Amino acid sequence: MQLDSKQPGGPLADKWDNHIFDLKLVNPANKRKFEIIVVGTGLAGGSASASLAELGYTVKTFCIQDSPRRAHSIAAQGGINAAKNYPNDGDSVWRLFYDTIKGGDYRSREANVYRLAQISNQIIDQCVAQGVPFAREYGGLLANRSFGGAQVSRTFYARGQTGQQLLLGAYGALSRQIAAGKVTLFTRQDMLDLVVVNGQVRGIITRNLISGRIEAHAADAVVLATGGYSNVYYLSTNAMTSNISAACSAYRKGAVFANPCFTQIHPTCIPVHGTYQSKLTLMSESLRNDGRVWVPKTPGDKRQPRQIPESERDYYLENRYPSFGNLVPRDVASRNAKVQCDADKGVGETGLAVYLDFEDAIKRDGKDVIAKKYGNLFQMYEKITADNPYEAPMMIYPAVHYTMGGLWVDYNLMSSLPGLFVLGEANFSDHGANRLGASALMQGLADGYFIIPYTIGGYLSGASIEKVSTDHQAFRDSVQAVEARIQKFLSIKGRRTVDDFHRELGTIMWEYCGMSRNDENLLKAKERIGELKGEFWENVLVSGSAGQFNQNLEKAGRVADFIEFGELMVTDAMARKESCGSHFSEAFQTEENEAKRDDENFCHVSVYEHGGDNKDPVCHKEPLVFENVELTQRSYK
Amino acid sequence: MTQEKGEKSINLTVKVWRQEGPVVKGRLETYEARNISTNMSFLEMLDVINEELTLEGKEPIAFDHDCREGICGMCGAMVNGRAHGPEKGTTLCQLHMRHFSDRDTVVIEPWRSRAFKLVRDLVVDRSAFDKIIQAGGYISVNTGGSPDGNAILVPQEAAEKAMDAAACIGCGACVASCPNASAMLFVGAKVSQFALLPQGKPEAEKRALAMVREMDDLRFGNCTNERECEAACPKEISITNIARLNREFLKASFF
Incomplete structure (x- = not known):
């Protein structure tokens, strides 16, 4: 498999501007003819849905909660970074870029991170215009505070509810497009499969969580903004429904997954x-x-x-x-x-x-x-x-x-499957091996407000996309597979609850693949997850039926995917024989017990391709090339 | 000053509203919750009951919840007749069992309001709130082209008051607590947030009129100053916001 990151050439500071110019445009009158599915309504999905609809695209937006306002971005507390340098303390786009690359322990792409730093300032302007009540100084100017990994004050905040306020801003923008008829909203829907037709991603299969009905939805492109996978650990700061199932379904259909072991504690x-x-x-x-x-x-x-x-x-x-x-x-x-x-x-x-x-x-x-x-x-x-x-x-x-790993995307935020774009925490793109505080909100909104509106146009105008409806065999097969899986959960009728399996998975992951990792423990994790998986499919107890509001059944699917994904995380943790950022492998540390990178052998993104059911994944590598920063031992002394 | 300060186990009798769907008849069912740690949250207590029900081959209690840290607004139920239970300024997920005593009886019911249709057990449909926001609960700016964040000064006091109003989590406790099932606190909070900020001024009149009209169309009741909403609000949003909504609405209607 060839992984082309599609980073533009030229000087770092000009790459994004040049790329915008190089991207083909979709004629305003043609935009409405393109249908785009957006899954997830957090900062990335909410802002993307609104912005794409404003441009004229026909958007269908899906969320798992009863309202798009409840996505887990809402729980982000501290703030959002931007390189405004309002406090006059020496900040700049370059410094934000540098801090983010260094904070990520040199395991992210220069071009992506620089673009993020550039866009950061526009995000603040946008959110202020939307009426986000950021903290202010007495004179009426915006206030800033400091966050980890930076020596400047560049974090904008709304008390301890910054995520909530930014999300409500995006939700307002989305609501306006719903009222205008440009976005059709589907709430309480769980995405269970991705549909690929002739090598292009053309739709999704969802379960209506109220009626239990399995629904097929077709489009010209699909945008996943489905968040991270911290709940593999059972106990995490993520919301209870945060899950990996949408990303897993994409992975099974051929989208490759990057750096699964990079999890932020x-x-x-x-x-x-x-x-x-x-x-x-x-x-x-x-x-x-x-x-x-x-x-x-x-x-x-x-x-x-x-x-x-x-x-x-x-x-x-x-x-x-x-x-x-x-x-x-x-x-x-x-x-x-x-x-x-x-x-x-x-x-x-x-x-x-x-x-x-x-x-x-x-x-x-x-x-x-x-x-x-x-x-x-x-x-x-x-x-x-x-x-x-x-x-x-x-x-x-x-x-x-938080999970830095995610579905692999190129500079356009497109996955390895044409027509599938991945935004926010669900992709792997900007935080390397460790994310700095107040950067998740920045990335989610950068992806949704200011990147996808440009790059998706480049894809839609360049690709030849045939008309496809949900009557297509690929959709029917997908619906059938999803229904069969649900019947399987219900038919096992074992003796252990879904939560009980999830709890055990969490203990295994935290003990053996948590803050500090070694081969002996990772091998143990591998073995125990394998056993757990075997038992799950024989002994899980799911109550109720398929055609009803059934939270137990919802959870069963999520936990089955978490178990499978846990295996991939362990595989990746074992393969990365270095310490970097969040991945601390005990065999690789300095005399002062700091993480010791191996730039010679591991300066790459580890990218996994699904090998088929019960088969090992295939590992690919995207080398990381640093032309503008020097790789140094990270020091905060 | 330890985490487990005063931790003990209590036993409760829990009466929960069970109803399979909107058109079938519901009833209260009684469960015994045994050995409940006082450090548990209220929802964790429900988790314990649900695990037992599942193992007994019965259907667990359906209830909405997500972030479990008091910010998403997904959870909520009437506990002994009070929205989100007995603690002031607390969502149900942040209510801890240390506020209950051994052998207490706890009655749990869904939000009841004409505009919130019941889905199952404790789960209700609050999409009416989304419709009110769609009617005008935003500032009409497209992505891109916004002026510099510091181009328009916002007095600190205005920003703070706007933030007080913007803290609403859209849980619906205000509606569930109001004898008229009014959504005036919810609407008042959103209208106030934007009325207080210079960015919200251009559309202030249109917004107040449109949101109130939508609220009425969705059959929410009106405000008769009972102040139950303010008392139940987990974010302690003040009814001053209702007064501000009335002012904005009158201004838009008459001047």
């Missing part, structure tokens, strides 16, 4: 507190602007935090990384928390937590200032834990949060 989450737990809650990285991370210096110290004197505390991030301090990137902060807890310095009853302390910030700025910045986060923390962070330090621990 976010350093500041509320620690796990019981086996019944269904979900982990993130505490925004923005808290590290003012909160100080520490553990007791003495292992096993069980005193209350306020009884531990200053001299007996280890502010390990500030001590180890003086120039970035508490604002090191997420992978570094997470790994260090694990190191402390492994050394028996963890706090709380489980010993799997570190302190995030606001005492000094409150003394310095006053409680009111801190409340204004983080009030809603403190309140959320108190609701869950019954502890008051104004008085005692928060306890935090890393949790799975």
Whole structure:
């Protein structure tokens, strides 16, 4: 398989502009004749649907929730980056590009990341015009704050609800196009298959979650914006319905998958507190602007935090990384928390937590200032834990949060299947081996508002697309396969619930393919996932019937795909014999226990092609070429 | 000051509204929830009941939920007659079992409103809210061509008030709590957000009229100042926003 990234030539700063000019255009009058399916209504899918409809395309948009406003982008808290340099602190497009490439540990494409940095400024302008209530200074100018992995303040925010506000902006734009009749909205629909006709992606098969009806939808192109796969780990910060099934169906139909093992573990989450737990809650990285991370210096110290004197505390991030301090990137902060807890310095009853302390910030700025910045986060923390962070330090621990891996796309965001585009977290394109904070919102909106409207036109005007309806055999076969799979779930009638399987998968993945990886554990993971998969298909218990609102049945399909995908993640983790960003392989570390890359052998994207049922995937490599930045050992000291 | 502070187990009698679909008759069914950790969330307690029901070969309780961190607005039910349960400013997913006592009886029912059709058990259809937004709950700007983000100054106070209103998660608790099943808080919050910002001014009149008309067409009731919506709102959105909506609506109607 030839993987052509289609990065344009010429100087880095001119690539995108030149490419826009080179892309063929679709005549305004012809746009309405093209039908585009968009799956997902988060920042990427919502903004894409609205923008494509504004251009005149006929759009069909699908979401899994009861309303497009509920996609999981809504839960993003801290902010969105842009290279505006409003604070006059030395930011620029180049610096945002450089920080993102470096933060991703040099495992992303230069051209894609540079384009992202360029577009970042337009996103802020767009969202302000939509009425997103960003935080403001007294004079009325936009306010900024800092996030990890950067030494400038470039993060725009709306309290601790930035994702919500940006999503509601995109949802408003989408709603306007629905009212105009340019977008047809399908809610409570689960995409279960992708339909390929003559080598082109021509539609999707969905299940109507209310009636259970299997539906076929045809189009000239399909855009997937279906988010990430953190829920492979069962416990993550993702929403309960966030899943990999749409991407998996594309993978099975021939779309290749990139870097599946790159999963981000976010350093500041509320620690796990019981086996019944269904979900982990993130505490925004923005808290590290003012909160100080520490553990007791003495292992096993069980005193209350306020009884531990200053001299007996280890502010390990500030001590180890003086120039970035508490604002090191997420992978570094997470790994260090694990190191402390492994050394028996963890706090709380489980010993799997570190302190995030606001005492000094409150003394310095006053409680009111801190409340204004983080009030809603403190309140959320108190609701869950019954502890008051104004008085005692928060306890935090890393949790799975975001997946950098995703369906492989070229510079046009088109997958290896013609006519299938992938946006936002669902693609692999911009964050390399580690995503910096406040960059997910930026990428989702860049893809949806400002990239896909151009690149999809290039495809539609260049490809010869025959008329195809859902009567085509390919659609019928697909519907049949989907129905057969559903009947299979219902017919097993075993003795273990879907959640029980999911929980076990999560434990395997977290223990053996989590923050720190080694071959012995990965082999164990492989074996145990194989066993789990075998048992699932013989012993799962799914209640109810196919033709009804059946949340149990929905989950069964998702968990079956998570199990299969878990295998792919482990395969990728074993193959990448280096440490980079979020992928920490214990055999590859520096003397100071930092991630040690192997640029000679692993400066590439690992791209997997489905090998067929119960067969090993085929691994391809897209080499990464760096013409503008020098690959260095990432240092935040 | 530990995570498991005061954790204990409680037993509850849970009465849940079960209804297979919109046109069949529903009824309350009683379940015993045993050994519920007080650190569990309310939805995790329902998960426990559902696991048991599934293993017994019965159908689990259908309920909407997604982010489980109080922001998506997907979850919600009447708990002992109160939307999202007894805690102020809290969604159902953020309500923890430590607020209940051993041997309590908990009655759980779906949102009830003419405009929210029942789907199954605790799940209702809130697409009427989407229709209200489609009628005008946005600023009509296409992608591209927007002026620099700092080109128009927004007084901090206006931005903060707009944010207070924009915090609405569209869960429907306001409607479910109102004796008139009115959507005035929901509409008031959206109209206020844009009325407070300079970017929203050009369409302010059109927006207020269109959204109120749509709300009426969808058969939501009117506001009679009961203030139940404000008390139930998990984001504590103030009824000042309803006053602002009335002002915007009157301004648009008469001047």
